[in-house]
Amino acid sequence: MSEAKSELPEVIVVGRPTIFKFYDEELSKKYRMLKSWESSLALENYICKHGQSVKAMICSPSHLGIQISSSLFRLLPSLRLIVTTSTGLDHIDLVECRRRGISIASAATLFSEDVADFAVGLLIDVVRRISAAHRFVNNGLWGQFPLGSKVGSRKIGIVGLGSIGLKVAQRLEAFGCTISYQSRNKKPVPYPFYHDVYELATNCDVLVICCALTDQTHHLINKEVLRTLGKKGVIINIARGAIINEMELVQCLEEGEIAGAGLDVFENEPNVPKELLSLDNVVLTRHIAFLTEDSMRAMYELVCGNLEAFFLNKPVLSPVLDD
Template sequence: MSEPVVMLSHEMLAPVRQPLEAAGFRVAARWTLSEADRANVRVIVHAGEIPLTPEFLETLPSLGLIACVSVGYDGVDVAWCRANGIEVTHAKGLNADDVADHAIGLILASWRSIVAGDRVVREGGWRNDDRMRPRPGLKDRKLGVMGLGAIGEAVAVRAEAFGMQVSWWGPNPKAVRWPQAESLLALAADSDILVVACRADASNRKAVSRDVIEAVGPRGLIVNVARGSVVDEDALIAALKDGRLGRAALDVFEDEPTPAARWADVPNTVLTPHTAGGTVDSIPRMVAQAVENVRLFLAGEPVASPVAA
């Protein structure tokens, strides 16, 4: 039997080649994959938000595992993969604290106008009378969390430390101390700040719709650290421009990288380039988990972190 090939699915994963090769695996990249290697690809190491179509996967006759370095796996049709004998793993919970930290950072940066204030100072626009028009603080504000998984719970705990009133919505009940809203729309209407922290899938595409956005309202803030697909981005931009939504702070976008021109004239936004989960602490853990899943699979052993059925 030919030596199994571990294929990197995207250029951003190029740094993962070294730990895979150090573990003794033959590594190839999708963007330079030869036909000889294609036939022997047993594993794809993947960034889960990037689409892997069944049509492409069918060109890899020996494929048995997709090991997502990321927590999310919304670019992978897990049901199709399982039906075709392909296992899918991910980095469950390994960067939840880092993403939650970033979400709180986005809240502070936007709600307290920190980014805008930095710009004012640097551009020479500091006026003393501006200090007499402060924004509200965070204590006693209502924070709604869409999706109370590991990230959502970590956001809720952090928000409580700021004295915020936390509630949440998700499709399934949970035994937690925070009240569950009856719907996403109800959560939005009762929140000063709505944090989107859910797992993305086909069921919640553009779930943060125009109605939800307008329910948060002209004094409210929407923070997205989940996936760009969960928010109707066109509706969000229109609401910010029209003043029907007060502010938005986003780490994820409908298309990535998002075009700079798309946001050039959109007011009251804080934007970061999908970096919430990538720290010097979390990335090594996530890469190590993916490498371990590759090792276990190729050794014929059960993988360590399969995607839940």
């Protein structure tokens, strides 16, 4: 290792965040990045070997399968900052961070525009049967094709009216859709508010899942909610897969209890239920709603800004927990 390299601030990187596929070289010029995936050692062994003096961590979102919890914190006695490249925080033990005085910086609202656009795109695809029509033509067919339905006539229920949910609402309102929502708290917005997701489903024919994954929202969307949505109902999920009971969703789709689904996230990624693959009324994507060239550049700048602020003893740019 060169002397200049050894003088750079150390940052341990857990889980190979997507940003490193695009900005690995740039990040490595600014910091001595200890990349766990480049080692043959198991993660805990790698951290035990390299992490004693490390003060900052960059970590992946939860769908990449690594939990940032007390078992790792015990191996990182000097850790004072976690920079996560996601909006969701379900992969980080927040209580333990508070106890240990570890700050967290997240992606905050960085991906909201892109994810909202993607949610609307999934809905249009499902109800207008765009992907199904593509497969139809791709198979050499040019006959009668099943009709889709109008987007603008839909009654949209948004589960979780945070930054992403609000942007979804604004976009679909422009299509002429009727908007209502369910959230932890009532918001200062003109849309009808429902305390209960069942009540929301009763009054809607589309549910767009935008909430965080917590103990309270795990399997929030089950067969009872889906059946309440009705046979013309559509569900869109750009949040976290485990918010929906996936097997019950499959059952409702196969039995015609709802009309269709657009899913960017799954309960046990990268595993997708094989039953979904053969359904023509389902659109599937691989957790890419947040991924654009623009969002990755913005994420790189935010990660660098958070790390720079931390190492200069300044407030981080996108804090979740204060010191």
